Amino acid sequence: MAVPRMLWGKYFQYERDGEAVLLDPVALDSVFIDSGEVHDLAGVPPTATHEALEGLGFTPGGPAADRREALRDRLRLLGLDPTPCRISGLRVVLTDRCNMDCTYCFVDTNTGKPDMTKEELAEGLEFLFEQNAEQEEVSIQWFGGEPTIRFDLMQYGDQLADTLADRYDVARVRRTVVTNGARLTDEALDHFVRYEYGVGISIDGPPGINSANRLLLGGQPADARIHRNVARFIAAEGLHVGCNLTPTAANIGRLAETVRWIIDDLGLKFIYVNTPIPTAGHWQVNGTDLARELYEARIAALARGGMLFSVVDRAFQALDTRRPMLLDHMQGDHSLNAALLPGSRVSLCDINFTEPSFLHTLDELRAEPSLLAKVAKKVAPIPECGDCPALAICGGPSRNEQSLIGGSTPDPQMCAFYRTTVEIAVWDNTGVQ
The missing domain is CATH 3.20.20.70 (Aldolase class I)
Known part of the structure; x- marks a missing residue:
């Protein structure tokens, strides 16, 4: 599977047969764009595709985001505390x-x-x-x-x-x-x-x-x-x-x-x-x-x-x-x-x-x-986690894996596994559970 390229330094753009899916690795929003929209997106903004994406929250510009910190902010916003209650x-x-x-x-x-x-x-x-x-x-x-x-x-x-x-x-x-x-x-x-x-x-x-x-x-x-x-x-x-x-x-x-x-x-x-x-x-x-x-x-x-x-x-x-x-x-x-x-x-x-x-x-x-x-594991323990499309789905190795690996750096095959699962999921739009 091809490595997705970055769009505007914020989104991952998966391409296949001229079509594409955009993924926000923090908010987990995604959108499918057909081949014509992919071509239009490469043009000088504002094109119709740029405007349509902006209406969906996919916007260019703004300060470069620290995706790891943005994920932590989102966890706090959603009340997702990693500490078990009992x-x-x-x-x-x-x-x-x-x-x-x-x-x-x-x-x-x-x-x-x-x-x-x-x-x-x-x-x-x-x-x-x-x-x-x-x-x-x-x-x-x-x-x-x-x-x-x-x-x-x-x-x-x-x-x-x-x-x-x-x-x-x-x-x-x-x-x-x-x-x-x-x-x-x-x-x-x-x-x-x-x-x-x-x-x-x-x-x-x-x-x-x-x-x-x-x-x-x-x-x-x-x-x-x-x-x-x-x-x-x-x-x-x-x-x-x-x-x-x-x-x-x-x-x-x-x-x-x-x-x-x-x-x-x-x-x-x-x-x-x-x-x-x-x-x-x-x-x-x-x-x-x-x-x-x-x-x-x-x-x-x-x-x-x-x-x-x-x-x-x-x-x-x-x-x-x-x-x-x-x-x-x-x-x-x-x-x-x-x-x-x-x-x-x-x-x-x-x-x-x-x-x-x-x-x-x-x-x-x-x-x-x-x-x-x-x-509870430390979420996104290394800087490279911020450049991974599986940031909000993997988030780095569990405490058990960290103890077995002997450190907080994820195993390369673990990283490959989660990156591939994300690519599979963004292309499979059946939503079947």
């Missing part, structure tokens, strides 16, 4: 034991560390509900390792959550579990149905793709077992079942094909694509290629009556709403999902369980709620 959900890491050995997992599994105790779980859930007294909803996600290995703790936690919801007048408890799907008992399935679980099953594609990175501890593939259990989940009434798909070397280049297989063969209609993170200190995928593939996979899912959600959707949502989408560490209600870990610790980043700056005790968080600000 923890409204917990990813509860019951154990690091797992029955599979996935090569790319961000969790250190089967280390021999103690599982969470009932006392630790009860203390964490008490904290969650007291922080959300009289709120509409709290969320609990069971996680591992493989969380179903400690199904007994899940049962105990779900029963306790109902008691706490009544005590603290919380209207609804949303329960989910992230599982590899390789183990499912009748008792667990009945429990999930009773509590109307959302079930996220980690699958990266057909057996030839999935088994490239996801094998049982003995080295055998688990695909046949997983597929049988997926069918049982789907057949059960009251469950919301989806797929967690991770881009890997095995499926990149085949993501659309993989999505069609997940929908047509497995019968899973909702697919969430995990965001690549620089687990080795840098992105291990080509950002431009991944953005294009995720868009193709999105279209493939929609064509089959499914839904695929990935980071690409941030660009669509931002352009549709004209609101920055760069505070990705928070929920829509300004709250935070955190991770409850064995040992009565909380990680403010729910996918990083080891970074010391994220880790706190429950008592520390009770005493100093302002600690939640430590998970």
Whole structure:
């Protein structure tokens, strides 16, 4: 994809086949101009196109804008504070034991560390509900390792959550579990149905793709077992079942094909694509290629009556709403999902369980709620961010990425990914979500 050129030092002008789209990278306004208007725009102002654009707010002249500071001003104007107001959900890491050995997992599994105790779980859930007294909803996600290995703790936690919801007048408890799907008992399935679980099953594609990175501890593939259990989940009434798909070397280049297989063969209609993170200190995928593939996979899912959600959707949502989408560490209600870990610790980043700056005790968080600000990233951390069309959609690396990279300078492939998602979104005017 061609690098967009600047118009009047303020707007990005994307050109294709003589036509163009103008994008304001701060306000996220965009406008399509046809080939005649592109030609007219190159003339001496004021032409009819200049006047029409001015009526839409696209104006030449004025002082050169510091786009980074302009974005910060816009965040203040919109009241978009990056500091979460409270923890409204917990990813509860019951154990690091797992029955599979996935090569790319961000969790250190089967280390021999103690599982969470009932006392630790009860203390964490008490904290969650007291922080959300009289709120509409709290969320609990069971996680591992493989969380179903400690199904007994899940049962105990779900029963306790109902008691706490009544005590603290919380209207609804949303329960989910992230599982590899390789183990499912009748008792667990009945429990999930009773509590109307959302079930996220980690699958990266057909057996030839999935088994490239996801094998049982003995080295055998688990695909046949997983597929049988997926069918049982789907057949059960009251469950919301989806797929967690991770881009890997095995499926990149085949993501659309993989999505069609997940929908047509497995019968899973909702697919969430995990965001690549620089687990080795840098992105291990080509950002431009991944953005294009995720868009193709999105279209493939929609064509089959499914839904695929990935980071690409941030660009669509931002352009549709004209609101920055760069505070990705928070929920829509300004709250935070955190991770409850064995040992009565909380990680403010729910996918990083080891970074010391994220880790706190429950008592520390009770005493100093302002600690939640430590998970908020610095928006547009380097001057080059001001020259990026994805300024209000990416805004620079998250705090988690900064800790993995070892600095605030974005990974080049991350930058390429977000620049490409913006170009895809400005040309796709369907507005389909």
